[in-house]
Amino acid sequence: MIIAAYNAMPYLTRCVTSAAEQTIGRDVLEVIVVDDGSTDGTAAELERLNALYPDLLRIFRQENSGGPSAPRNLGLDHARGRFVFFLDADDHLGAEALERMVATAERHATDVVLGRTVGVGGRGAPASMFDRNQPRTDVFSSRVWWTLNPMKLFRRALLERHALRFPTDLPIGEDQVFTGAAYLHADGISVVADYDCLYWVQREDGGNITRRLRGSEPRVRFLPRVVRLLLDHVPAGPGRDHLAHRHLTVDVRNIVAGHLVHEPRATQRAMLARLADAVEPLLHEGMRERLSAMARLRLHLVSHRMLDELIALVAFERDLERGGAATPLLVENGRAYARYPFLRDPGRAVPDHCYDVTDRLGVRHHLTRAELDGATLHLAGHAYLHRVPTLDVGTELVLRERESGVEHRLPVTPAATPGLGADEDGGRFAYDLAGFTARVDVTTAAGGAPLTDGLWDVSLAVGAQGLSRETRIGRTRAGDVSGATRTHVVPDGNTLRAVTLYTTRPHGNLTLDLGERKHAVLSHLTVDGVRWAGGAPAAELEINGLCTLAGYPEGALRVVLDDGTGTAASFTARRDGDVGFVARIPVTRLTSGDWGGELRLGPWASPLPPLPAALPPAKWRRNGLPRYAKPAPGGAARGRFALRVARTALLRALLRRCALPRSG
Template sequence: MRRIKVSVIVPVYNTGKYVDECAPSLLGQSLPADEYEVIYVDDGSTDDTPARLEKIAAAHPNVQVHTMPNSGWPGAPRNLGMRHAKGEYIQFVDHDDTLGSEALERLYEHAKRNDADVVIGKMSTTMARPRRLFRYTVDACTIENDELMQSLSPHKMFRRAFVEEHGLRYPEGPWIMEDLAFVSAAYLKAERISILADYPCYYWMKRDDGGNNTRHRFNPRHGFWPNLRTIVRQLKDGTTPSDDLDALQNRLLHRLYHVEILSRAREPEILREDPDEQRQRFEAARELVLEEFPAAVRDGLPALSRLRAELLERGDFDGAVTLAQRVREVQARGQIGEPQWENGCLVADVTLDLLRGDGTPLVLVERGGKWWLDPELLDGVPGTEDGWEVRDPFRLAYAELVVKDRDREDWWYPEGDLEVRLRPHGEGRSRLVGSGRLRLDPERLAGGRPLGRGVHDVWAYVQLLGIDRMVRMTTGDGTPGAPAAGPAAGPALTGGRLALPYWTTGRGQLALDLGQRLRRLGPDTAGVAAANAMRGKGSLPLPYVASVDSAPVPVEVRVASLKVAAKLVPGANGTARLRLPARIELPAGRHPVTLPKADTPVAYAVVRDGSLLRLEGPAYEAGTGRRLRDAVADNRQVRRVRRRLGR
């Protein structure tokens, strides 16, 4: 019997059908079945979940099921699973999520190659924005890489000996944020942490019944505030205090301050929840901040976040509401220049900035040698009558492009970085702008591999002044219907597939259709007519289709009323050529050739005796030498001589 490389631990409670939806991804791994085990721990389910689990275990020798009295939270079941685990590594999975088919094999190999204590696999999710943590694969790092704090969910691989050596366990009972406590403790202890970003390992998707959303977070029984205090103290105990804004302890605590504390003082929560209930959360957050968070954490926040923190710490709930109302109206604008194909990549210049609710740019005002926040944004916010100083406009500011695989929910990062800088806006004002160049390589973007067939949308994420937004990359101002839907650049042959860039209907967002998933090569993708010149029997250059050292692409065309299997093949000068078969069973004559879902011909096929004589471009006019040869060929005397010669 082979040694167990990985133990997959899955806590379940009243899961029902979701057990059956998750199980195939666990049992269909590329890692051989006798090299990993799946350990289900049922937390006292009262529905048919136990029966479903026993059925799975009966059919798969590497599956085991354990039961326990209901504890009310995943911590105790995970701990029980660890006690039964025999694998060299432990991978935690929730019962309503799925793994990529090669996840365990890739994670294990990455862990062994780097002797890692913890391996963080790329997550694809509909529950959160893309994490820049997964931009690059990292062989080894430590807690000094504070971007690790972007990922505190338990869905990671841990070396079992490391877990046992340090006595790492989840808090048990109804203990909300048990995953933050376990994972942050592991980060503090780990000597080597690896990140696998070139393969989607874990799919964390929103359930159709909303069951995997954490509800009732502030139920006193769950202990949100005491638990958060415990996690804060754990981070403080494991690091050295410092007044330096960029000291490790302050950088680690920044995540908890920004996400768990300031969420109580900003949109959408402070504007969405019942005001009386939200005031209680606001006061609880204030108490925890004043008692546990060093001043350097607040001082290290970007300008707007620092203003929120100021309002929170002085207990000004109404002021925080007013600020949230102003900031809620701020939108990001993502503009992209005319895309074009360059060395196999779709490239374009991009610009990102922030707009106020009235559609005008959010600006910084220079006064007395200092920068101040846009006064229009601060109208009515207490304590800002004389303005709010922006000590460092670039504090924690960044902008990045991301490409979403619409079918698979995978997010990928194109090559290159965007630069954030101040751009003059007249009269002593400037705006923060992220700018750079999109470089989308369809053959390498997916972790060095080709993107899958389907539609891939281009987005951007910006974090400026403490405002973070996801934004569609459009050719207009981002308002619905701004740019007309249609082709964004000419089609290209890449990796043996057709790549069709286009602007989406309504939003005008840049998208790339690979393999004609939704779009079709037709007159709207052509942009220009096919070449008029005849260059070889049965083949015609299409100058609007770029060829990037690709294999031929099969395409079904219509010649008159007949469907014909044709090919687009790489041609000279970087263009593709349309090639039809030598035999076409049509009457003699000149027949229009149309591409799928198109009405306008891209060529004409000249056919005689069921054979293709040549292709002509649609701009062809009668009266040229080619037409003269046709006339000669139709002369009766010439045909009679040819028959006698056996031709």
């Protein structure tokens, strides 16, 4: 571990202590601390800590270098471990951080490991890359490029193989150049997101280096270096654009809004020209399509060196943030344009594409009903395009089969929603006609024909004023709208068909499962027991069970017996309570033979469980002759229902009786 320390008190104590208390163990850890010419109590505290951890700490001292690069490089020159972790003296580690990150690197053979970062004292921390653990990824298929600070675990062989060191001529942004190069050369990157590894501390004295170094010049100085890194190591195309997005949005906005607008006029003009030159190699038509309208507008003003307009845009953004209300739109010819500054201003001639938000319009919806009644899905709620008043509404319901992409669009019935929108954006936008109801019959939804088997995702194409945006529905719904899975068995010609309405995980959107793609009918059928009606040998065998289907046709659930010779007998299972059923078999109506059995619901069949071996025989007379029914031999051993129905052999019974020993 390498710690660059400059006037780091009192934060240094916790920083070093957190390193010493790592669960990975001191026997595999060295902590190199470089005092970069501190003038506070840092040197004395390092002596005290060295006495506490003499076998752990290695302390180096040098004249102040003006930044963290030189002390980090010195530490790296003296490092001996397989891995290196750079830790700022202001910050500290979670106890298991190094153990978890090293284990991840070893398990997945990756060269760089990011551990989840937590802000302390009001300091913001990167978050988008820590939504889940990522055992092995890269900069192109993840968000890791959005955190370019060096507080990460690096395989030291990677750094030495490519002679990676922090540039000493940059007072700020040196970490982006170093970490960016390490990312691009790395054989795999891991993300540990399920543990708080690094605590990023906001110093009370404002001593964090990014806060000490004000002004746009240091930032405009490092940005071309990062751009050159991308141009040299990443071919033009989607991969480079993915990485460039960070710098064209985060860095440009930070330089302009955080620094440039506060500087003297001459400095502003000079820095704006340098900034425009820096970003120019990354800008092209395809790149602009990836950016938000605000970012496109900002970059247009930067590229054309429109200083006054850029300053006005910064003020406009600040007012937006303070006010919290979204910007109104100009809707025209099926496109939506944000009314940002200078829209259609003939004196500025900013192109419309800098304002076009059509493809980024937010869709908001809320369901008040989502219910499957047999083969019919009933929906109700509201949906609207954010910032687009509900005029000329043209909303449709969209059913799309997930695998094939086949879709069917169905009309919805509009409904009034007076007052909707009054509690957001200061009531600036009205959505009084955003309501809808819909009725979908799966037997006719495909243009009058049944929907085919498959997973049919349910969406709304929400339209107004010639605009339309599609969204999955279900994730926002009223509290009384259940998201529970409900399976119905419904008539389909001469047979039955399974229809299930369920919500996806984790997003909670509605999907219709037709034909048991994910939800099996038989999983809802259970036989609890088989016994004689009334509990004693009788003329009826009683079969009890559960059917947890949301619905099925009356009389469709049956117990069917077969004697193996082609003779079958069918008995209706009647409902018993909410989910129970019971079927009674009058054994006196069965012909002689060994009967097997199963529970049937249309095309679905499930074998009946074996009869209890101790089930006593039932006896009766037919035409004066004695008969019986009892478990057939071997049925229980085979795990199958087996009932023997036969006539009592009188001679054999008489002989058995005569052979019985006499008492007394």
